[in-house]
Amino acid sequence: MRFVRWLLGFVFLAGIIIIIFAYLRIEPQAKLMLYLLISFLLSLFRVLKGPTPADRAIATDIFGILVIGFCGILAVYTGRDWYMDIAIAWALQSFIGALALAKFIEGKSFDE
Amino acid sequence: MNEIIALIFIVVGITFDMFGCIGLVRMPDIYNRLQASTKCVTLGTCGILFGVLIKFGFTAAGVKAFICIIFLLLTAPVSAHALARATHRSGVKLWGKSVCDKYEEDKDALS
Numbered sequence: 001m002r003f004v005r006w007l008l009g010f011v012f013l014a015g016i017i018i019i020i021f022a023y024l025r026i027e028p029q030a031k032l033m034l035y036l037l038i039s040f041l042l043s044l045f046r047v048l049k050g051p052t053p054a055d056r057a058i059a060t061d062i063f064g065i066l067v068i069g070f071c072g073i074l075a076v077y078t079g080r081d082w083y084m085d086i087a088i089a090w091a092l093q094s095f096i097g098a099l100a101l102a103k104f105i106e107g108k109s110f111d112e
Numbered sequence: 113m114n115e116i117i118a119l120i121f122i123v124v125g126i127t128f129d130m131f132g133c134i135g136l137v138r139m140p141d142i143y144n145r146l147q148a149s150t151k152c153v154t155l156g157t158c159g160i161l162f163g164v165l166i167k168f169g170f171t172a173a174g175v176k177a178f179i180c181i182i183f184l185l186l187t188a189p190v191s192a193h194a195l196a197r198a199t200h201r202s203g204v205k206l207w208g209k210s211v212c213d214k215y216e217e218d219k220d221a222l223s
Contacts (some may be wrong), residue, residue: 013134035126039133046136046145054142054199061191062136062149068180069129069157072164073122075173084164084176091183098191106198 013038029077036070057101064094118167125159128152141207146196153188 020034043066046059068087075083132152139145161177161184168174200215 009138032122032126035130039130042133042137052142052199052204054195054202054204055145058142058146058149058195059136061195062133062152065153065157065184065188066129066133068184069125069160072157072160072177073126075177076118076122076164076167081171081173081176084173084180087161088176088180088183091180091187095187095191099194102191102194102198105195106201 029073033070033073033077036066036073040066040070054105057098057105060101061094061098064090064097068094114166114169118163121159121163121166125156125161125163128156128159132156141210142199142204143196143206143210146192146199150188150192153184153192158184 016038017035020031024031024034040063043059043063047056047063050056050059067090071083071087071090075081075087129152132149135148135151136145139148158181161181164177165174165181168177206213
C-alpha cells in the first residue's frame with residue numbers, strides 16, 4: 001500500500017513535469033514560472049494538511065521564500081526594476097513573521 | 113553570454129526549490145521536513161537572485177538582488193532554528209525511527 005502511494009505520487013509529479021517540458025507551446029520563461037507554481041502548490045498542500053501547527057508555520061515560511069524567487073523571475077522576464085523592491089519587502093516581512101510564529105508556537109508572549 | 117549564465121543559475125535555483133518542496137511533502141517527520149525544506153532557501157532562491165544579479169549587472173535591480181541575497185543568507189537559518197527550537201519545546205515528538213535526541217538529553221542540564 002505504501003509503495004502504491006509512492007508510485008502514484010511519482011507518476012503524477014513526473015507526468016506534470018514532462019507535460020510542461022514537452023507538450024506545452026509557450027515561451028521558456030513561462031515554463032520556468034509554471035515549475036515554480038508547482039512548488040507553490042506543494043507547500044500549500046502542506047499548509048492545508050499538516051498535522052501540527054508547526055508544520056503550517058514552516059510551510060508558510062517556505063512559501064514566503066518562494067515568493068521572493070518568483071519576484072526575481074518576474075523581474076528578469078518583464079525587465080522592470082520594482083519587482084526587486086517587492087522581493088526585499090517580502091523578505092523582511094517573512095523573517096519577522098517566522099519569528100513571531102515561533103514565539104506563538106512556543107507558548108510565550110511577545111515581550112518575554 | 114551573460115544571459116545564458118543567468119538562465120543556468122535560474123534553472124538550478126528552480127530545480128532546488130522544487131526538490132525542497134517535494135521534501136516538504138514527502139518527509140515523515142516535522143524535523144526532517146524542516147531540514148529538507150530549508151535547503152531550498154540557500155541554493156534555490158539565492159541561486160535565482162544571483163541569476164538576476166548576473167542578468168542586470170550592477171544596476172539598481174542587480175544591487176537590490178545582491179542586498180536580498182545577503183539578507184536571506186543572514187536571516188533564513190535564524191528563523192529555521194527558532195522554528196525548530198519552538199517546535200521541540202512545544203512538545204512535538206520525534207519520528208519513531210529517529211536515532212538520537214541530544215536536545216532532550218541536555219534539557220535538564222540547561223535548566
